Amino acid sequence: MKGSPLLAVDQALDQLMQLAAQATLQAVEQVGLEHADGRVLARDLLAPADSPPWSNSAMDGYAFRLAEVAAGPLPVSQTVFAGTAPDPLAPGSCVRIFTGAPVPPGADCVQLQENCRVDADGRVSSTVPLRVGANIRVQGEEIGAGAPLLAAGTVLGPVALGVLAAQGMEQVAVRRKPRVALLSTGNELAKMGAPLAPGQIHDSNRIVLKTLLRRLGCEVIDLGAVGDELALIRAALEQAAGADLILSSGGVSVGDADCIGSLLREGGEVRLWKLAIKPGKPFTFATYNGVPFIGLPGNPGSALVTFLVLVRPYLLRRMGVVQVEPLRIPVVAGFDWPTAGNRQEYLRVRIERGRAVLQATQSSGTLLSAVEADGVLEVPAGKTFDMGELLDFISFAGVVGPGSSH
Amino acid sequence: MKGSPLLAVDQALDQLMQLAAQATLQAVEQVGLEHADGRVLARDLLAPADSPPWSNSAMDGYAFRLAEVAAGPLPVSQTVFAGTAPDPLAPGSCVRIFTGAPVPPGADCVQLQENCRVDADGRVSSTVPLRVGANIRVQGEEIGAGAPLLAAGTVLGPVALGVLAAQGMEQVAVRRKPRVALLSTGNELAKMGAPLAPGQIHDSNRIVLKTLLRRLGCEVIDLGAVGDELALIRAALEQAAGADLILSSGGVSVGDADCIGSLLREGGEVRLWKLAIKPGKPFTFATYNGVPFIGLPGNPGSALVTFLVLVRPYLLRRMGVVQVEPLRIPVVAGFDWPTAGNRQEYLRVRIERGRAVLQATQSSGTLLSAVEADGVLEVPAGKTFDMGELLDFISFAGVVGPGSSH
Numbered sequence: 001m002k003g004s005p006l007l008a009v010d011q012a013l014d015q016l017m018q019l020a021a022q023a024t025l026q027a028v029e030q031v032g033l034e035h036a037d038g039r040v041l042a043r044d045l046l047a048p049a050d051s052p053p054w055s056n057s058a059m060d061g062y063a064f065r066l067a068e069v070a071a072g073p074l075p076v077s078q079t080v081f082a083g084t085a086p087d088p089l090a091p092g093s094c095v096r097i098f099t100g101a102p103v104p105p106g107a108d109c110v111q112l113q114e115n116c117r118v119d120a121d122g123r124v125s126s127t128v129p130l131r132v133g134a135n136i137r138v139q140g141e142e143i144g145a146g147a148p149l150l151a152a153g154t155v156l157g158p159v160a161l162g163v164l165a166a167q168g169m170e171q172v173a174v175r176r177k178p179r180v181a182l183l184s185t186g187n188e189l190a191k192m193g194a195p196l197a198p199g200q201i202h203d204s205n206r207i208v209l210k211t212l213l214r215r216l217g218c219e220v221i222d223l224g225a226v227g228d229e230l231a232l233i234r235a236a237l238e239q240a241a242g243a244d245l246i247l248s249s250g251g252v253s254v255g256d257a258d259c260i261g262s263l264l265r266e267g268g269e270v271r272l273w274k275l276a277i278k279p280g281k282p283f284t285f286a287t288y289n290g291v292p293f294i295g296l297p298g299n300p301g302s303a304l305v306t307f308l309v310l311v312r313p314y315l316l317r318r319m320g321v322v323q324v325e326p327l328r329i330p331v332v333a334g335f336d337w338p339t340a341g342n343r344q345e346y347l348r349v350r351i352e353r354g355r356a357v358l359q360a361t362q363s364s365g366t367l368l369s370a371v372e373a374d375g376v377l378e379v380p381a382g383k384t385f386d387m388g389e390l391l392d393f394i395s396f397a398g399v400v401g402p403g404s405s406h
Numbered sequence: 407m408k409g410s411p412l413l414a415v416d417q418a419l420d421q422l423m424q425l426a427a428q429a430t431l432q433a434v435e436q437v438g439l440e441h442a443d444g445r446v447l448a449r450d451l452l453a454p455a456d457s458p459p460w461s462n463s464a465m466d467g468y469a470f471r472l473a474e475v476a477a478g479p480l481p482v483s484q485t486v487f488a489g490t491a492p493d494p495l496a497p498g499s500c501v502r503i504f505t506g507a508p509v510p511p512g513a514d515c516v517q518l519q520e521n522c523r524v525d526a527d528g529r530v531s532s533t534v535p536l537r538v539g540a541n542i543r544v545q546g547e548e549i550g551a552g553a554p555l556l557a558a559g560t561v562l563g564p565v566a567l568g569v570l571a572a573q574g575m576e577q578v579a580v581r582r583k584p585r586v587a588l589l590s591t592g593n594e595l596a597k598m599g600a601p602l603a604p605g606q607i608h609d610s611n612r613i614v615l616k617t618l619l620r621r622l623g624c625e626v627i628d629l630g631a632v633g634d635e636l637a638l639i640r641a642a643l644e645q646a647a648g649a650d651l652i653l654s655s656g657g658v659s660v661g662d663a664d665c666i667g668s669l670l671r672e673g674g675e676v677r678l679w680k681l682a683i684k685p686g687k688p689f690t691f692a693t694y695n696g697v698p699f700i701g702l703p704g705n706p707g708s709a710l711v712t713f714l715v716l717v718r719p720y721l722l723r724r725m726g727v728v729q730v731e732p733l734r735i736p737v738v739a740g741f742d743w744p745t746a747g748n749r750q751e752y753l754r755v756r757i758e759r760g761r762a763v764l765q766a767t768q769s770s771g772t773l774l775s776a777v778e779a780d781g782v783l784e785v786p787a788g789k790t791f792d793m794g795e796l797l798d799f800i801s802f803a804g805v806v807g808p809g810s811s812h
Contacts, residue, residue: 053602053607060769081595082605083594083606083634084604100594100607101594136458142767158615158617158710161613162611162614163610163777165612166609166610168596170598187489188506193576196455198460199489199507201458201572203571204572204577207564208564227489304568315587327801327803329737330737332736363543363547365464366457367565368548370455371566371569380486395804396565397801397804398801401563401621
């Protein structure tokens with residue numbers, strides 16, 4: 001592959017999105033809202049009912065018929081608490097009303113209690129001008145029965161689940177979880193719990209990727225850390241039958257010691273990309289026994305970035321999610337970048353006083369500086385910039401959830 | 407409480423942080439890394455070993471002794487793969503080496519294979535100048551044995567877990583999970599699954615808060631939706647014995663129908679704050695049978711914002727987390743804000759082409775527009791601004807994890 005041109009990140013992502021769209025997970029499960037956190041909505045949902053279901057008061061105060069307010073102090077004909085059904089407003093009266101209580105038929109405005117005067121005889125008048133509809137939440141103003149509520153492909157988080165609960169739903173149809181078979185490859189990886197033999201290192205990619213996959217809503221089949229031997233890798237991959245994806249790190253960048261590559265080539269086309277991404281570069285897409293296979297670089301920093309930039313959107317799209325790209329926010333660079341690279345670079349930064357500050361270590365071999373980073377700054381290939389320029393920032397928490405320093 | 411001054415959000419947060427610091431959860435659990443996602447590190451950790459444990463090659467290429475490179479093409483005396491222990495570099499030779507492989511004693515630089523020429527007789531020379539240390543990751547360069555690795559109070563996410571795994575750790579000491587007893591109060595709340603009686607609504611706060619609490623690493627004791635009756639609320643709260651916090655929504659803002667308030671006053675001091683926050687305002691801190699109690703407003707939008715701004719930092723601090731504030735990023739406002747409010751306001755916005763765009767609906771009574779929002783813009787009390795001005799943006803995903811639209 002020496003000298004072959006680098007593939008732009010956007011082009012790789014386009015190809016992966018096409019591959020994902022051809023392999024959308026079709027199965028649908030009905031789950032209780034309690035168990036739906038992080039799941040992907042399988043079908044468009046219409047609102048079954050008006051929300052709010054009744055016009056109600058937004059404040060503690062008094063409900064009036066506006067045309068009667070000018071007549072002067074009015075007696076209080078009833079008190080309406082939240083959760084009760086009021087009588088119609090008696091002509092020539094007003095109603096004591098509390099937040100969330102249904103507005104009585106005939107009343108058309110609510111005045112805050114702070115803006116009312118209660119006379120010694122108990123009659124009430126508004127001390128501030130009113131208008132029709134004031135402080136009333138009208139039935140159906142949030143959404144009307146039959147209107148589109150949430151679209152298929154929505155990732156259900158706390159707020160979306162609240163929207164469903166407010167509509168009285170107790171269950172929801174979601175896509176089934178993708179099953180991802182995960183392995184690390186390389187003769188340098190020590191067995192978990194074993195001391196390091198000379199030249200060995202501990203496998204860190206597996207726990208990182210496993211945790212990321214679970215946060216993304218995947219079930220993980222852990223195939224372990226596997227040495228670069230044909231028989232071992234073949235045996236591991238046999239356990240991936242029935243998976244929706246095999247995700248591997250390591251082993252595909254080193255031509256001379258590459259067993260997994262030859263196994264994959266038996267199964268058909270192998271896309272061995274050299275990506276214009278830093279950290280990263282080698283990235284494999286293939287099929288093994290009918291199961292899509294993605295091979296990430298073995299360097300922890302490279303595996304992390306290629307997962308977030310490419311694998312995460314691929315998996316989300318397979319789940320039917322429409323919006324798969326992370327949120328990018330322009331942030332002022334707190335440093336100069338005088339030398340352009342030939343790859344799109346993801347720099348670990350902290351946000352300090354609103355500026356992106358470069359972490360001292362950017363090595364793809366280490367994760368430690370990423371723990372303290374708030375996220376990455378995306379620097380296009382060929383780009384230089386001066387301190388003060390705006391660049392796209394992607395927060396780690398925004399793509400993987402809390403558990404970096406923020 | 408009419409006319410009493412509003413309490414600034416920062417002051418409320420200060421008080422809550424002091425209350426939390428006096429009630430840090432002390433118990434520590436030893437858990438496997440697999441089960442440590444989202445947990446809080448209980449103790450400062452020192453690195454048990456150098457990382458990397460051996461000096462190794464950052465690239466596929468050839469390892470040289472720099473002083474010998476100028477002498478011309480050198481024979482290859484050995485090949486070193488990752489995971490093997492090399493012999494010392496034979497004088498007058500070079501070594502074929504692959505990414506991650508230990509650098510042989512005596513070699514002091516690595517040249518990329520693309521920058522080497524291999525002659526017909528197999529001798530290798532570097533075609534590009536080298537320097538000592540080139541393309542070598544030196545033993546201990548990420549961290550040396552005994553150096554501080556991660557600090558107590560770190561929230562363990564995917565990357566931090568990778569750092570621990572790279573050090574050969576399999577278990578980690580974390581704070582125990584807080585137990586939070588959760589209830590919704592209000593006569594307007596229908597029983598789950600029951601049709602709405604006139605004036606009733608479905609409870610949405612409980613699923614929102616339950617999901618948020620779980621994402622924060624809490625165990626939730628669900629006390630259900632409870633009507634405003636002394637006996638019912640008392641019975642529910644009895645089940646909260648042994649909890650670390652009782653979290654309630656609704657019921658404390660409406661003086662006339664407020665049962666929970668009178669129950670709390672039996673137990674001692676009740677802080678009934680009117681916060682300078684929008685959405686929000688009524689916020690209760692008290693103690694019930696020795697268990698801290700927080701009461702949030704019943705409006706879904708208010709409960710969400712006060713949870714994120716106040717309850718989340720309070721709970722994180724009780725777990726010993728140091729950095730409890732959400733990440734704030736200055737973002738350009740895509741709209742004017744000509745009228746100053748007297749409360750600090752959290753506006754639901756989307757980020758579009760780098761600008762904060764106001765969601766059409768900001769009502770505290772509805773959650774639907776929050777599903778589509780990327781987060782909130784924090785507008786201080788008394789502040790006006792023009793389109794183009796920078797304001798602090800807090801992404802929902804950054805504080806609660808993925809599962810809004812991004």
